[in-house]
Amino acid sequence: MAHSSQMWLICLLMGILYLPSTFCGHVVQLNSQNFDQALADNKIVFVNFYADWCRFSQMLAPVFDQASDIVHEEYPSGVVFGRVDCESEQEIAQKYHITKYPTLKVWRNSQVTRREYRGQRSVDAFSNYVREQMKSKIIEFHSLSDLNVESSRRSIVGYLENKDSESFKNYEKVAEDFREDCNFHLGVGDASIKERQTGENIVFRPQNRGPEAEIVYMGDLANLELLKIWVSDKCIPLVREITFENAEELTEEGIPFLLLFHHPDDAASVEVFKTEVAKQLIQEKGKSGASI
DSSP, X not given: OHHHHHHHHHHHHHTSSOOTXXXXXXXXXXXXXXXXXXXXXXXXXXXXXXXXXXXXXXXXXXXXXXXXHHHHHHOSSSEEEEEEETTTOHHXXXXXXXXXXXXXXXXXXXXEOSSOOOSOOSHXXXXXXXXXXXXXXXXXXXXXXXXXXXXXXXXXXXXXXXXXXXXXXXXXHHHHHTTTTOEEEEEEGGGGGGGOTTSOEEEEEOTTOOGGGOEXXXXXTTOHHHHHHXXXXXXXXXXXXXXXXXXXXXXXXXXXXXXXXXXXXXXXXXXXXXXHHHHHHHHHHHHHTOOO
16 A cells, blocks of 8 residues: 555656656656757657546546656657646646546647547557557559559648658658548659659549549648648538548537438438538638638
């Protein structure tokens, strides 16, 4: 019993300051002093926002701890499992709109991902999730005949000269940011030379469409922010279908809904709805003077 009390005290003291080796069960206790530093020091930060009085938070804690041990063995650096006590760190909780406990959010390269974790809450599920997050989502092809674009997904295809360029670094960054929204393919050097007659380029291929429907990016590949805007516009549709799986995610965005209720076979109404939404958006942007 005395040993358990000592270990609890050590964990508490270790959580006060963030250091790469400061772990208790390899979960870092994050607070206003160390939160930003933890994000800056790691590629992936997986955070459990909890409250001590919450029964579900209590149930999750040992599972999260076990998963952190497994992941730490595989990735000694670059990945951190963190936890935030929302009662004592209300400023952090409010900043990230935490309204329920426990909430699991992910940061990649210091940026919070648009989708919080909503998968199973088990050791294996957490471990596998982080493994997937650490993998590159770029599918490289070594000849045009190897390029296999999955028709059921929106896809971006990059035809670049090499992997040392600023273009590749930016392409890699947007592939990370929009990894859940689009498939990303890449051909460099001889694999894409036929598609680079006028220079490096990337194209967007819409879902369930062929090469004839591809849209070429006309901006500067060295301009990361411009590239992000273009990829976001192409990979995240204006009109999204609400399902049981994504309803909570969409409602938490906190914006008003315009809903179309339609028969599953009524594709025409869906297309009219999409067209009208796009028209209204263009009109609103025109009024505000924003660029399209």
